[in-house]
Amino acid sequence: MMDQAQFHIRDLHVRFRTQADELHAVKGVSLSVARGETLAIVGESGSGKSQTMLAALGLLASNGVVTGSAMLNGQELIGASEVALDRVRGAKVTMIFQEPMTSLDPLYTIGQQIIAVIRRHRTVSAADAKAEALALLERVRIPDAARRLASYPHEMSGGQRQRVVIAMALANRPDLLVADEPTTALDVTIQSEILALLADLQREMGMAIAFITHDLGIVRRIAKRVAVMRHGEIVESGPVEQVFNAPRHPYTRALLDAEPGGTKEPTPADSPVLLEAQDVRVHYPVKSGFFGRTTQVIKAVDGVSLTLKRGGTIGIVGESGSGKSTLGKAIVKLAPATGMIRLEDRALIPLSRAEMRPLRRSLQMVFQDPYGSLSPRMTVGEIITEGLLVHEPGLTSAARDRRAAEALEEVHLDAALRNRFPHEFSGGQRQRIAIARAMILKPRLVILDEPTSALDRSIQKAIVDLLRDLQRRHGLAYIFISHDLAVVRAMADTILVMKDGQVVEQGESENLIRHPREDYTRRLLAAAMETGFSPC
Amino acid sequence: MLFFVIRRFFSSIPTLFVVVTLSFFLMRVAPGGPFDLEQPLEAKIMENLNRAYGLDRPLIEQYGRYLANLLRGDLGPSFYIRDFSVAEILMKGLPVSMTLGTLAILLALGVGTTLGVIASLRQNSAVDYAVIGFATAGVTIPNFVVAPLFQIVFGLMLALLPVGGWNDGAVRNIILPVIVLALPQVAVVARMTRASMIEALRSDHVRTLRSLGMGQRIIVIHALRGAILPIISYLGPTAAALLTGSVVVETIFGLPGIGRYFVEGALNRDYTLVMGTVVVVAVFVLVFNMVVDILYALLDPRVRYE
Numbered sequence: 031m032m033d034q035a036q037f038h039i040r041d042l043h044v045r046f047r048t049q050a051d052e053l054h055a056v057k058g059v060s061l062s063v064a065r066g067e068t069l070a071i072v073g074e075s076g077s078g079k080s081q082t083m084l085a086a087l088g089l090l091a092s093n094g095v096v097t098g099s100a101m102l103n104g105q106e107l108i109g110a111s112e113v114a115l116d117r118v119r120g121a122k123v124t125m126i127f128q129e130p131m132t133s134l135d136p137l138y139t140i141g142q143q144i145i146a147v148i149r150r151h152r153t154v155s156a157a158d159a160k161a162e163a164l165a166l167l168e169r170v171r172i173p174d175a176a177r178r179l180a181s182y183p184h185e186m187s188g189g190q191r192q193r194v195v196i197a198m199a200l201a202n203r204p205d206l207l208v209a210d211e212p213t214t215a216l217d218v219t220i221q222s223e224i225l226a227l228l229a230d231l232q233r234e235m236g237m238a239i240a241f242i243t244h245d246l247g248i249v250r251r252i253a254k255r256v257a258v259m260r261h262g263e264i265v266e267s268g269p270v271e272q273v274f275n276a277p278r279h280p281y282t283r284a285l286l287d288a289e290p291g292g293t294k295e296p297t298p299a300d301s302p303v304l305l306e307a308q309d310v311r312v313h314y315p316v317k318s319g320f321f322g323r324t325t326q327v328i329k330a331v332d333g334v335s336l337t338l339k340r341g342g343t344i345g346i347v348g349e350s351g352s353g354k355s356t357l358g359k360a361i362v363k364l365a366p367a368t369g370m371i372r373l374e375d376r377a378l379i380p381l382s383r384a385e386m387r388p389l390r391r392s393l394q395m396v397f398q399d400p401y402g403s404l405s406p407r408m409t410v411g412e413i414i415t416e417g418l419l420v421h422e423p424g425l426t427s428a429a430r431d432r433r434a435a436e437a438l439e440e441v442h443l444d445a446a447l448r449n450r451f452p453h454e455f456s457g458g459q460r461q462r463i464a465i466a467r468a469m470i471l472k473p474r475l476v477i478l479d480e481p482t483s484a485l486d487r488s489i490q491k492a493i494v495d496l497l498r499d500l501q502r503r504h505g506l507a508y509i510f511i512s513h514d515l516a517v518v519r520a521m522a523d524t525i526l527v528m529k530d531g532q533v534v535e536q537g538e539s540e541n542l543i544r545h546p547r548e549d550y551t552r553r554l555l556a557a558a559m560e561t562g563f564s565p566c
Numbered sequence: 567m568l569f570f571v572i573r574r575f576f577s578s579i580p581t582l583f584v585v586v587t588l589s590f591f592l593m594r595v596a597p598g599g600p601f602d603l604e605q606p607l608e609a610k611i612m613e614n615l616n617r618a619y620g621l622d623r624p625l626i627e628q629y630g631r632y633l634a635n636l637l638r639g640d641l642g643p644s645f646y647i648r649d650f651s652v653a654e655i656l657m658k659g660l661p662v663s664m665t666l667g668t669l670a671i672l673l674a675l676g677v678g679t680t681l682g683v684i685a686s687l688r689q690n691s692a693v694d695y696a697v698i699g700f701a702t703a704g705v706t707i708p709n710f711v712v713a714p715l716f717q718i719v720f721g722l723m724l725a726l727l728p729v730g731g732w733n734d735g736a737v738r739n740i741i742l743p744v745i746v747l748a749l750p751q752v753a754v755v756a757r758m759t760r761a762s763m764i765e766a767l768r769s770d771h772v773r774t775l776r777s778l779g780m781g782q783r784i785i786v787i788h789a790l791r792g793a794i795l796p797i798i799s800y801l802g803p804t805a806a807a808l809l810t811g812s813v814v815v816e817t818i819f820g821l822p823g824i825g826r827y828f829v830e831g832a833l834n835r836d837y838t839l840v841m842g843t844v845v846v847v848a849v850f851v852l853v854f855n856m857v858v859d860i861l862y863a864l865l866d867p868r869v870r871y872e
Contacts, residue, residue, distance in 0.1 A: 089776055092689070112782070119779030127777075132770035136868055137791050147778050182867040198778060 037063045037123075037238060038205050042098035042108075044078070044085045044262075053374070055081045057262040058098070063206065068232065068239040070249040074486040075457075079242045082259070083208045087125055088115045103205060107526070110248035117126040121151040124199035128211040134183040140167070140194050141179030144201060151202045166197040170227060189220035190348075196227065201237055210242045217349040217513055223555035225252055244486055246285065247563065251273065253390035258282050288488035293540065294498060297342040297523055303374075304507045305338040305361070305475055310369040312353070312360050312531075330356040331367070332531035339476070341501065343508040345522030345539065347515060347554065353531040354511045358477045361509065362393045373475070391421040394468035398480035400460035411448035414438070414467045421471055437466040441496060458489035462496070469500060477509045482517050494520050515558045519543055527551045567863065574859070578852040586636065586841070590629055593837050600645035600835045619645060632841065641845070642838035646831070652842035656824055660846070663811035663823035665735060669744045671805050674751035679797065681752070682759020683790060683867040689764060697756055704753025713746045713818040743819045747812055749806060755797055762793035795866060802858035806850040809858045810843070 044056035056078040063069045071079045084090050086100035086107055093349065097151065100107040100121055107115065119125075127133055134143060144163040148154055154162065160179070165244050167175035170193040183191055192212060199207055212222040229252060232239055241252060249270060256274075257267035264281040277283045312331040315324040331353045338344050346354045360367035363378055363386055371378040373389060381389070397403045404413055411434040418430050425433070435445035441462040452460055461481060468476050478497070482490040494517060500506060510521045518525060518539070525542045527535040527550065535548040546552045555563075587655035601607060601615050616622045620631065635642055641652035685697035720742060721729035733739040766772060775785050811825025824843060831839035863869045 087777065116779040116781050119777055122778060125777040127770065127773065129770050133770040133774045135775075135788050135792075137866060138788070139867075146780065146784070150778070150780055150784070184868045195774065198774070445783065 036065050036103050037240070038099070038101040039082065040099040040101075041098065042082060042085060042100065042247060044090065045095045046082050046091070047093045047095065053335065055094075056085065057264050057358065059256050059259070059262070059264055061264065061267070063238040063240050064231070065205070065238055066236045067255070068241055068253045070253035070256040071240060071242045071259060072244060072246065072249055072256060074244055074488065077259040078211050078262035079259045080244040083125065083210065083240060083242060085131055086206065087119060087123060088112070089125070094181060103538050106458075117151075119230075119476060120147055120204075121202045122204055123206040123208065124202075124204045124208060125208040126192075126195050126199050126212050128214050130188045130195060130212075133195050134191055136183055139180050139182055140186070144194070144198050146177075147198045147201045163197075164199070166201055167194070169231070169565045170194070170197045186233050187220075188225065189216055192220075192224055193227065196224075196231070200235065200237070206238045206240065207531075208240045208242070211244070213248070215242070217347060218515070219553055219557040228252070246487070247273070254434060258285065288486075288491050293496075294343055294521060294523060295502070297339050302339050302341040303337055304340045304342075305336075306370075307337075307338070308335045308370040309363065310334045310357065310360055310367050310371060312356050312365050312367045329531045330365075331360055333369075333524075334528070334531075334533055336526060336536075338507050340474070340507055341505045341512055342524075343501070343522045345525040346509065346511045346519035346528060347513060347518050347525060348528035349554075351530075352528040354528045355479050356531075357528070358395070358511050362390070362395055362477060364395075386423055387420070391417065391471040392474045393477070394471060394473040394475070395479065396461070396464050396481045397478045398483050399526060400457050400464055401452075404460055404465055406452055409449050409451055410434075410438070410455075411465055413452070413463065414448070414470055417467065417471045418472055433470055438463075440469060440500070441466045456489075458487050458493065461489075461493055463486060465493075465496070465500070468506075472504070473506065474540075475509070477505045477511070479508075479511045480513070483512065483514065491518060497521065515543065515555065516563050518550055527554065567860075570863075571856070571860070574856050581852060582845075582848055586845060587629075589844045590632060590837075590841060591625075593835075593840055594625060594669070596835065598835050600837060602835070619643070620752040628844060632838075636845070641842040643753045644831075644836055644839045646834040646836040648841065655825050655827060655839065656842055656846060659753060659811070659822055659824035659827060662732060662735070662821055663816070663825060664748055664809050666740060666743055666815070666821070666823065667809035667811070669740065670748035670808050671801065673744060673748040674755050674804075675797075675801065677748075678755025679759045679794070681756040681785065681789075682761075683763055685756070685760040686763035686767060687786070687810070694760075696869070697760065701753040701757040701760075704749050705757075708814075709746050709750065709812070710814050710818065712749060713742075713815060714743050717818070730818070732821050743815050743821060746819075747815050748810060751808070754800070756805075758797050758800060759793060762796050763789055766790070766793040791865070795862065798861050798865070799858055802854045803851060806847065810847045810850050 039062070040060045042056055043054070044060045046053040046055055059068065059078070059082050061071070071082070073079045081090070081094070085096040088107060088110065090096060096108055098108060102118065105118065107118065110118075122306050128314065134140070141160065141163055144166060145156070145159045148162055149156070164175055164179060167178055172178050172190060172193055177188070183194070186194070196212075212228075213224050216224065225248065225425045228239065243249060253270055255268065256270045257264045258273065258279065259265070266277065266282045268275055271552070273282060274286060277286060310331055311329070311333055314328040314330060316326040316328060317324055334357055336344055346357065348354045356365050359365035361371055361378075363381070367379060369379065373392065376389065378386070378389070408416075411431065414434045414437050415430040418433060420426055431448075434448050438445045438448055443459060443462050443466070447455075452463065455463065465481075481497075482493050485493065497508070498521065501508060508521065510518060512518050522539050524536060525539050526533050527542075527548065529550050535542065535546065535551045542551065543555065546555055591694040597619070600619075601612060607615070613622070620628060623631075639653075641656070644650050644652050644655060647655060681697045681700070688694050714718060717729040720727045722824070727742055728739050729742075731739055767837070769789075769792070772789055773784055811823040811828070813825045813829050815821070816823040816825045824846070827839055828843045830836070831843060
């Protein structure tokens with residue numbers, strides 16, 4: 031069995047030297063991938079799954095030290111010279127990464143970049159290389175490939191860029207493709223297409239794939255074997271069915287249990303209406319030409335209506351660019367909107383900034399990126415209580431400090447942590463801090479814009495539980511924006527499906543997920559199901 | 567792109583107008599006048615002089631007249647350097663300053679980026695620390711210290727190069743001033759290149775190149791093309807400043823550039839000469855900023871001017 035394996039890692043250790051001490055990131059990992067096989071490596075962020083593969087390919091950061099063995103087709107890669115590695119990388123083994131938006135050089139055309147890879151490793155004439163590049167683009171199903179050769183990366187969508195990256199990675203028919211979360215940053219429908227493409231290409235070319243992911247749904251879909259990593263070690267490995275149906279290690283069980291589940295308790299029918307929006311539009315003019323005339327209007331949100339009751343949750347789903355985030359911003363007047371938006375009895379759109387200010391404490395927002403949304407130079411206590419300075423200026427600093435401690439306890443964080451800075455917290459903890467910042471003002475409506483998308487599954491589940499708990503206790507209303515149907519279903523009473531700025535379908539959550547009427551909704555659901563979402 | 571250039575050209579006219587207006591009135595707020603000497607002139611002579619140069623008119627009329635002349639390209643006569651028009655003075659000095667400035671910019675760009683790239687590729691090595699040390703020294707040691715030092719070492723002790731003089735732009739004469747002028751810029755450019763190269767070398771698309779085995783040479787080319795962009799933005803206004811002359815370097819090396827007229831004109835309340843230099847500097851700054859924007863669009867396909 032082992033003889034067939036073309037890629038072997040044995041007892042691999044990765045250590046990072048830092049100023050103070052040494053970080054032992056990978057602790058003796060051994061694994062193998064056979065010809066034509068897909069091995070999934072799963073684990074949460076920081077588990078060492080990416081570092082293992084980067085180390086094997088000699089791509090570690092400069093302060094990383096690797097020991098052990100990584101053999102590709104009998105050739106040892108650990109300790110090989112850069113020159114020797116450069117002959118292997120791109121030809122025999124390639125790696126694709128999570129960030130399709132930044133993985134390509136913005137200053138060169140797609141064609142130039144693919145041709146460079148071909149000609150780097152094989153003696154091919156420029157004309158032949160160009161023909162090959164064109165064939166590759168067609169093979170990764172880029173529409174209008176001939177014209178796309180001359181396009182720059184910024185002219186393409188994330189999904190298309192990831193296809194180009196795949197084309198580059200496969201240009202020289204490698205024996206092994208390492209795919210490091212290649213679909214995580216993409217919309218669910220695109221994600222599904224890319225996974226299908228990789229499977230097709232694997233059948234055609236017969237390469238082995240080592241697929242790094244934190245998404246168990248993807249593992250089920252694409253891999254036969256899986257290795258579960260935690261704290262730099264493989265805690266369990268074996269055939270996917272065996273590992274997932276009868277997990278031996280408690281961590282694997284915890285990972286499997288972490289899929290968000292349950293549904294929200296229904297909102298009482300007699301609950302009063304908190305927010306009503308009718309025919310909300312956000313249009314952005316595009317100016318061009320010599321005199322900057324408006325030549326085009328981008329309709330980010332185009333005639334959306336919704337009604338939200340006290341204690342209720344509306345889930346808004348759609349792909350990137352569908353206008354779901356803009357709608358959220360329009361409701362709190364952070365985007366210029368027309369139409370009617372009413373919070374209880376106040377119409378919001380005609381209000382000036384000053385008139386809006388006292389209402390803002392009732393309308394809070396929590397964003398996707400818990401790293402970017404907290405000021406790195408303020409303590410957590412200062413961040414949480416900043417809103418109180420505006421909305422309750424009479425409070426003494428002792429009273430504010432007490433409120434900060436209460437708010438932290440409410441989101442299940444230790445109140446003693448309020449004098450620390452954001453960088454000392456994990457992503458999940460930071461998102462709790464962002465939620466505490468919203469809750470301290472005792473809002474009535476919180477707009478949650480992809481609050482769980484940047485987090486690992488097990489942490490997502492805890493945040494969903496926390497949000498539901500806060501809603502129950504304080505009678506909050508939520509607008510929950512997400513592309514993740516599993517999370518939306520666990521949170522929302524009703525779901526609004528958005529596409530191109532308009533609502534294509536809306537309805538009660540369970541009903542909409544089980545019996546979608548519109549094609550687009552069905553496509554979203556189908557794509558989600560392929561990566562493990564189950565509507566029943 | 568052509569639209570952009572035309573629009574930029576027209577939009578720079580109001581800027582120029584504001585600069586001219588502000589400096590015209592600011593000059594007049596300063597106490598004293600062009601004909602104030604240690605021994606005050608006789609009232610009658612003063613009156614005649616003021617009348618001859620139109621300084622007896624209301625300020626607003628003088629301003630209007632200056633603008634009208636400026637539109638015709640007439641910068642007026644110098645008040646202090648008698649018998650010369652401001653245009654003549656500038657035409658004589660500008661080629662000197664521009665020669666020195668152009669050479670200094672090229673030196674800064676060539677040597678600075680090379681040092682920066684080498685340092686970034688050998689981050690935290692002895693070479694890197696040497697470049698950082700040089701860059702810090704280059705910025706912190708003022709040119710009025712470096713210039714005499716060079717004169718003493720290369721001019722007097724080694725007797726390799728002349729200590730000063732223009733000598734019709736002979737190569738021997740301009741080596742020292744160009745180096746002194748370029749040194750702080752070499753230092754700044756080296757530092758900036760190092761920083762932006764280190765960032766570029768850590769970027770995702772360079773990681774892609776490494777994972778495809780593209781090799782060091784190609785990686786450096788790709789990284790440098792991205793890293794050069796901030797340096798170009800820095801060099802735009804810097805080039806304008808260098809090409810319009812340096813008071814210190816021109817004075818120490820006894821060069822007939824226009825930098826020193828700025829100071830002389832201001833000290834002697836030579837209104838027209840100061841205004842003339844202000845106009846020249848402003849035009850250079852506007853032109854170079856436009857050149858930077860155009861270069862940006864040529865180098866970075868994401869930048870497009872409608």
